[in-house]
Amino acid sequence: MYQIVKKRILNPHVTQMEVYAPHIAKKALPGQFIILRIDEEGERIPLTVAGCNREAGTVTIIFQKVGYTTNRLDTYEQGDSLLDFVGPLGVASEFHGMKNVAVVGGGLGVAIAYPQAKALHDLGANVSLIVGFRNNDLIILKEELAAASTELIIMTDDGSNGNKGFVTDGLRQLFQAGREFDTVIAIGPLVMMKAVCDITKEHNIRTIVSMNSTMIDGTGMCGCCRLSVGGKTKFACVDGPDFDGHLVDFAEAMARSRMFYKEEAAIIDHHCNLLGGAVNG
Secondary structure (H helix, E strand, O other), X not given: OEEEEEEEEEXXXXXXXXXXXXXXXXXXXXXXXXXEEOOOOOOOEEEEOOEEEOOOOEEEEEEEOOOHHHHHHOOOOOOOEEOEEEEEEOOOOOOOOOOEEEEEEEOOHHHHHHHHHHHHHHOOOEEEEEEEEOOHHHOOOHHHHHHOOXXXXXXXXXXXOOOEOOHHHHHHHHHHOOOOOOEEEEEOOHHHHHHHHHHHHHHOOEEEEEOOOOOOOOOOOOOOOEEEEOOEEEXXXXXXXXXXXXXEXXXXXXXXXXXXXXXXHHHHHOEEOOOOEEOOO
16 A cells, blocks of 8 residues: 655645655656556556655655546545555656757646656756646646746746746747757647647757556556557557657547547546445545
């Protein structure tokens, strides 16, 4: 069992937890993920390692309440335990040779962009961190993001923080100001990552994207996380999750991501006759 040692509400939809998992904390690197299961009847879900404390033996995860399992997970409190917490999985991010980097994070992708930016900043790279949220009330990790970057640009869809626009607008502004980057890292919704790649392709800048696809076993055998990269089939769980964004077939990835929308929505409102109530309580 893996005990939750700290719980922090980042906004009404996003929660941060620190889980005691010393064997993972000892090895986990930016870009890797874990797969957890709440109990014997729970499904497996992948979550990116948002940080780890090797001395305390804890792993930080950040999740958004979007489905049955994440809503259930949010009911757990400090002192409660999870049944399974497996990792680190995936290939760690490679930062060799990166000196001037723009890290772009959208929505919950900000939680994944943070450890990437922090690692680069700690290595001495100049990091321009561009993050986006729907509105000011949903902004998370503001202090942490500022400490992990050379400059921090926060965009909001509605402009409620005084900086209206999408992350792509922030990136364009930097290019228009004459900024040069050797690498751009984009993490967030597929449509956002594709839009970033479209911009960087015009500037011929290497772009890395994090493909956080649906995963079940984390070993590549289930095939759920397959995608096409450069015309070849890859598996996000074992070949990634980082890939060359200019080679990813985003049209295929987006089509696959929508395959189970109806089923995912149905489980939230499913009424169980045996239990006498909705599945999610």
